[in-house]
Amino acid sequence: MKKDFYQELFQQEYNAHKFTIEKNMELKNTINRLLDINDKLLKSVQSFDNDRAILISEIIRLNNIIKEKEQNDKR
Secondary structure, X not given: OHHHHHHHHHHHHHHHHHHHHHHHHHHHHHHHHHHHXXXXXXXXXXXXXXXXXXXXXXXXXXXXXXXXXXXXXXX
16 A cells, blocks of 8 residues: 555655646747747847938938028029
8 A cells, every 4th residue: 555655645746746747848939939020120229220320311311402492592
């Protein structure tokens, strides 16, 4: 009877560890997918930031052209 009791405890402990390992592997896979998504988002944000910088410099350039034209028209 003791042998059966200890075997049952061992089996329960084994199943608990197996379950924990499986869940940790699922968690690891989820984290890796989230890291991939995060990398893609960072690349998108960097791209948008570069586009934004280009647009701002273009707006400044156009504003300067407009100011110069207005000054030339006043003369």
